[in-house]
Amino acid sequence: MTTHEKLIALLDQHQARYRLMEHQATGKCEAVAAIRGTAVGQGAKALVCHVKGNGVKQHVLAVLPADQQADLSKVAAAVGGRRASLASPAETDALTGCVFGAIPPFSFHPDLSLVVDPLLFDRYPEIAFNAGLLDRSVILNTEDYRALCRANVVNIIQ
Numbered sequence: 242m243t244t245h246e247k248l249i250a251l252l253d254q255h256q257a258r259y260r261l262m263e264h265q266a267t268g269k270c271e272a273v274a275a276i277r278g279t280a281v282g283q284g285a286k287a288l289v290c291h292v293k294g295n296g297v298k299q300h301v302l303a304v305l306p307a308d309q310q311a312d313l314s315k316v317a318a319a320v321g322g323r324r325a326s327l328a329s330p331a332e333t334d335a336l337t338g339c340v341f342g343a344i345p346p347f348s349f350h351p352d353l354s355l356v357v358d359p360l361l362f363d364r365y366p367e368i369a370f371n372a373g374l375l376d377r378s379v380i381l382n383t384e385d386y387r388a389l390c391r392a393n394v395v396n397i398i399q
Contacts, residue, residue, distance in 0.1 A: 244338040245373035247349050255389055258382035266375035269342070270307035277369050277378055282308040285346040285361060285370040285386075289333045289353070290316050294323025300336055301325065303397055304346040304390075305358040312399040319356045319395040343371045345379070347390060357392040 242250070252259050264276045274281045284307030292301050294317065303316045303325075317325035330341065336353045337344050346368070348355045361368060361383075368386055372379045 243373060244345065244349060245377060248345050248347060248372055248379070251347065251389065252379070252381070252385075255385070257385040257389060259385070260380045261372065262378045262380065264376060264378060267342070273371065273378065274307070274369070277380065279367075279369045279380065280308075280365065282306045283365045283367060283369045283380075284308070285368045286311075287344040287346045287370065288316075289328040289336055289344065290325045291328045291332065292317045292320055292322035292325045295321055297322035299354060300328060300332065300352055301354045301356050302337075302344070302346070302348045303356050303358075304361060304392070305398055306361050306364070309358070309360065310399045311397055315395070315397045316356060319393060319397060320354060337373075339373050340375065343373055343375045345370050345373050346386070355390060355392040356397060357390060357394050358397045359394050360396075360398060362387050362394075 286307040288303045313325040
């Protein structure tokens with residue numbers, strides 16, 4: 242199954258409240274928000290990070306509002322590491338099955354931990370994100386996302 246298929250199956254299995262949109266392919270936060278008709282801050286930006294230090298060597302999917310910037314030192318600290326960097330395109334593809342910009346805010350890989358900034362849950366009743374493909378988006382009820390993602394919720398914003 243593709244990441245898109247896994248995502249839709251997960252949402253349907255748990256009767257999540259969501260809408261699926263097809264649109265012009267884009268991975269830019271501002272452009273896709275305009276296409277979706279949502280605020281940029283409703284976007285769930287998902288970054289694959291490589292964390293090292295303190296005996297830690299792991300990958301983390303850091304999720305935050307699209308109008309914010311991640312603090313990679315906070316991402317590292319969230320899992321006990323000392324430093325973090327963005328994963329390479331090859332690592333990102335191997336762990337998510339997606340290209341940059343298409344990564345949904347869910348991890349379907351056992352070696353990819355999920356960390357979500359609490360601000361994503363606090364501002365909007367719905368979040369929006371590319372659904373594993375650059376030309377498809379999901380607009381999902383925020384509380385349903387919170388229940389389904391089972392993430393480590395930590396402040397990771399600059």
